[in-house]
Amino acid sequence: MAIGVKLVNKEEASPEVKQIFEQIEKQMGFVPPTMRAMANKPEYLKLFLQKSQVAMGPGKIDSKTKLFVALTVSILNNCEMCITAYTKKLKEAGVTDEEIVELLSVIDLMSGLNHFNNGLMIKPTE
Numbered sequence: 001m002a003i004g005v006k007l008v009n010k011e012e013a014s015p016e017v018k019q020i021f022e023q024i025e026k027q028m029g030f031v032p033p034t035m036r037a038m039a040n041k042p043e044y045l046k047l048f049l050q051k052s053q054v055a056m057g058p059g060k061i062d063s064k065t066k067l068f069v070a071l072t073v074s075i076l077n078n079c080e081m082c083i084t085a086y087t088k089k090l091k092e093a094g095v096t097d098e099e100i101v102e103l104l105s106v107i108d109l110m111s112g113l114n115h116f117n118n119g120l121m122i123k124p125t126e
Helices: 015-028 033-038 042-056 063-076 080-092 097-119
Strands: none
Touching: 015 042, 033 042, 042 063, 063 080, 063 097, 080 097
């Protein structure tokens, strides 16, 4: 559900958006609400998907690490949709509960340290 914009359904989508939705369904099994909202501006949806393929596709960083980064950013931005999606993807990639809790312990440690340093305005010495 989205507040403020209509979520485009496949049945009412333009032929261009229907084609994009079909590609998304092949990859994900469904069209997430976020992408259905983006479909109100098809050019942006296409750009987002291209960026996703470049950023999350093959590269120097392995896919599991990219998913850990995506989950970390989602947690820090408090995005329930993305936390759910990336936790599921990590589980599908074979990540254990222990590994996810370890990631959260690093996020907790570094967030606390960052707040401490920011609150006291501690500056780097080198």
